[in-house]
Amino acid sequence: YTLGLTVLVLGLTTLWLACGTLARDIDECQLQVVAVKPVARWQIWLGKWIGIMFVNLLLFGIATTVIYVQLQWRAKRLSPEQQAVLKNEVFVARGSFKPAVPEMQGDIDRLMAERLKEGQVAEMDRGELRKLVTGMVHAQYQLVRSGWVRRWQIDLSSVADQVKDQPLFLRVKFYTASDSSSKQETYRTQWDIGPEQGPYRQRELQSLSPESFHEIKVNPGLLDANGLLNVEVGNLNDDAILFQFEDGFEVLYREGGFLLNYLRGVAILFFWLALLAAVGLAAASQLSFPVAAFVSIALLIVSFSTGTMRTVIEQGTIREVDHETGMVGNPNLFDAVSVVGFKVLLSVVNVVRDFSPVEQLSGGRSISWGTVARAGGQIVVLMGGVFALVGITLLQSRELATAQNQG
Structure with missing residues (x-):
């Protein structure tokens, strides 16, 4: 739970920082000074992302190290019987x-x-x-x-x-x-x-x-x-x-053993932070800071609403269903479009939601290197790459000189 809370706090901080650092540089005309120099805008965008990830690496590294040391210290205070259970069921990769x-x-x-x-x-x-x-x-x-x-x-x-x-x-x-x-x-x-x-x-x-x-x-x-x-x-x-x-x-x-499994789980959580940084920067590439933060958090909320999306897909409607059959009586065009949209959205969200390292670590489940590689490919390379491409394209086409007046 401590690890999950740490990721939640750092994730929201990353999203907020990513939106703020680029949007404010544009609004305050600081980015315009850099853009007139022989520096490509994609380099500016990527440099922002790398800088945020270095901060995350430092903070997340300290937090996860403290959590691991605290776990080991508290475990030694348990009775021998409880330590045996912990060793066989939690401090293990099964x-x-x-x-x-x-x-x-x-x-x-x-x-x-x-x-x-x-x-x-x-x-x-x-x-x-x-x-x-x-x-x-x-x-x-x-x-x-x-x-x-x-x-x-x-x-x-x-x-x-x-x-x-x-x-x-x-x-x-x-x-x-x-x-x-x-x-x-x-x-x-x-x-x-x-x-x-x-x-x-x-x-x-x-x-x-x-x-x-x-x-x-x-x-x-x-x-x-x-x-x-x-x-x-x-x-x-x-x-x-x-x-x-x-x-x-x-x-x-x-x-x-537990230590290597713990490090693999931490790596997957770090990939999530990398994706959140890309989402925030992509939003800030076109929007002002308040709007970019709102859009980013809205996307985050949608990604945690998969239960609602699955229900709509199963029932075939977003309206009230027949309680006897569990289905809608007369589906219309709006229902069909909604179901197709939710199917596409759910398939995209599931690309990055298939990984739950905190749950696996707390249950003593093994996280394989293949899972780590797949998580890196799907979360950072695929989804992070999509948001990076969108963000760089938006920043490349944006008229920076008019940004201050628009704000």
Whole structure:
């Protein structure tokens, strides 16, 4: 949280500084003095960006170093048991494996054909019907009824030698079919881990709360001869429980140490500051300081409104929808244009929002060098390059002599 707050404060400061340093130089006629010399305007723009990033590098470097030292110092004051948990679950870079999603297309097509034979259902929109049938089939594969057992088999052969003497962790999350009024606080589950015919098999009886992530420690040496980890969960409750494909089950293993992982996460956060500096300078290349700051902050707010955009895209409208179907009754041209616009905007925002290093670091997740390279390419080179090109073009075409009168 401290790291996230640091990035928030520095990000807003960067945006404000980027807007102010260029806009005020133009408004106060300082840039005009430089522009008449044999210095290209793109060099002026790039020099501003580099100067801001040097300031960010100094401040962010000090802040992240202090945060790391403080983390280590506070960790040493914990009990040995808590330090062990911290070492295995937070101060670590953990990779993950998820089970493969089963092939369900045949079941979906078969159930779809059966439903179309029913007169009332046959009148429904085919797209909506297929969506409903797909949800039903997915639920059948994800559901664990009362007294039933669900099995997963995870292929860890690629890291078998690396993890054979290390504990693994199951990260699980389930939902229930009960309404909120009758929902229990915890649900009893039985976990059997290890080779089915092996001499050693780990059994865990766990009372877990629904709709929350839980981690179950797996003892070393429970992979079979082929590097497969077999896991079974038994539902000991009267109600059914459901493990979703997306986040219901995964296996975590130690991939590396915390310091290098922390530095990789810090690098991605620094890329965000580089993009914010480019956004602020691009706005200030054409607008006065107050307007540039307003536009930049508005863009920042839009980038955090992806939930609203996804809802509009799913429902096909920005108007009120039918509460029974969840869709709009009679979509018009305005709805169609809005949905297309939000799709384009969401795809652009997702280019830079696919990276969440603070969340990964707090969960002990590994941030690979490939992720860092991809983040640098998408955030700095692609999106930062677009804003830099826009900013340089606007500054190149701007009549600096009239800027003071316009302000």
